[in-house]
Amino acid sequence: MEIEVVSAKNSKVFGKCHVPATISIGDLPAQIHKQLKSTPAPNRQSLRLDPRGKALKDSDTLQSLNLRNGVRIYVKDLGPQIAWTTVFLSEYAGPLLVYLLFYARPSIIYGADADKPISLTAHIAAACYTVHYVKRLLETIFVHRFSHATMPIRNLFKNCSYYWGFTAYVSYHVNHPLFTSPCQVQVLVGLAAFALCEIGNFSIHIALRNLRPPGTKVRKIPMPDSNPFTQLFNLVSCPNYTYEIGAWVSFSIMTNCLAAVLFAIAGGYQMMVWALGKHRNYKKEFTQYPKSRKAIFPFIL
Numbered sequence: 001m002e003i004e005v006v007s008a009k010n011s012k013v014f015g016k017c018h019v020p021a022t023i024s025i026g027d028l029p030a031q032i033h034k035q036l037k038s039t040p041a042p043n044r045q046s047l048r049l050d051p052r053g054k055a056l057k058d059s060d061t062l063q064s065l066n067l068r069n070g071v072r073i074y075v076k077d078l079g080p081q082i083a084w085t086t087v088f089l090s091e092y093a094g095p096l097l098v099y100l101l102f103y104a105r106p107s108i109i110y111g112a113d114a115d116k117p118i119s120l121t122a123h124i125a126a127a128c129y130t131v132h133y134v135k136r137l138l139e140t141i142f143v144h145r146f147s148h149a150t151m152p153i154r155n156l157f158k159n160c161s162y163y164w165g166f167t168a169y170v171s172y173h174v175n176h177p178l179f180t181s182p183c184q185v186q187v188l189v190g191l192a193a194f195a196l197c198e199i200g201n202f203s204i205h206i207a208l209r210n211l212r213p214p215g216t217k218v219r220k221i222p223m224p225d226s227n228p229f230t231q232l233f234n235l236v237s238c239p240n241y242t243y244e245i246g247a248w249v250s251f252s253i254m255t256n257c258l259a260a261v262l263f264a265i266a267g268g269y270q271m272m273v274w275a276l277g278k279h280r281n282y283k284k285e286f287t288q289y290p291k292s293r294k295a296i297f298p299f300i301l
């Protein structure tokens with residue numbers, strides 16, 4: 001069938017394209033770019049039926065959307081893209097380096113007090129931070145099966161500033177020569193809870209991976225498997241975020257550090273917003289989605 005391709009920004013007509021009615025929206029950008037060279041590269045295109053409307057879903061086809069011959073398809077240019085893996089690697093390798101920089105207690109930052117011994121709690125905190133970000137790096141490379149290969153490059157600067165900046169703030173304080181550790185029981189309770197939340201977060205990431213066959217963009221209703229940590233799927237849609245928030249709350253308890261509390265609140269708020277969006281999408285996408293599930297906090301939200 002014939003489609004007319006138009007810019008969503010200024011309604012400039014790129015031209016007409018001939019494609020099979022059965023083509024999926026996900027495959028359409030490559031065809032459009034092949035036939036109309038002046039359109040943005042395929043991974044920069046977001047297709048819609050209205051210049052200000054919602055993006056069409058990759059899994060739909062022209063036929064399933066009941067589109068007729070000659071239909072106008074608007075192309076929104078998403079701007080320069082960067083591979084997700086590169087994004088995650090920069091987002092996560094940065095905090096590791098930044099945290100360890102303060103942990104090394106440079107005198108240029110801490111002055112004459114830099115020689116004071118580092119407390120056991122600060123050593124444990126550095127180990128926890130390292131384990132968390134090494135785990136995330138390894139998950140990015142070996143576990144996650146992302147559906148989108150790229151994202152807009154401007155997000156890289158936003159996300160890196162968030163992760164690197166907060167890490168510097170937390171690490172500066174926890175490794176400060178004047179840092180005062182809470183009592184041993186509080187440190188141990190925080191450490192144990194942190195470890196459990198990290199294992200929980202990892203378990204959920206494995207369960208999400210197993211939902212999607214390799215090389216596909218399939219989405220399914222997540223369900224608990226034989227790993228007891230995945231039981232949280234019975235209560236919330238995004239238990240990986242629940243565990244992640246738990247890990248940073250535990251880290252805050254362990255260190256008694258205000259900067260860590262603020263990081264837990266900022267990350268928690270962002271994950272809450274995402275979880276509400278994902279929860280809404282699950283309910284829209286799957287009619288049989290379990291009714292009793294909340295988005296992120298069991299029985300509450």
Ligand SMILES: NC(=O)c1ccc[n+]([C@@H]2O[C@H](COP(=O)([O-])OP(=O)(O)OC[C@H]3O[C@@H](n4cnc5c(N)ncnc54)[C@H](OP(=O)(O)O)[C@@H]3O)[C@@H](O)[C@H]2O)c1
Pocket residue numbers: 144145146147148201208209211212218219220221222238240241244266267268270271
């Ligand atoms: N500290 C913080 O501020 C902070 C903030 C955000 C994230 N994080 C951490 O980073 C991790 C990854 O974040 P994320 O937002 O990318 O996690 P996510 O959206 O929950 O997804 C993780 C992976 O699972 C896939 N997936 C999710 N639901 C699926 C389903 N129903 N069927 C099939 N596959 C599915 C996703 O695919 P798609 O590519 O299709 O989505 C993605 O590859 C989080 O779990 C969290 O631990 C930390």
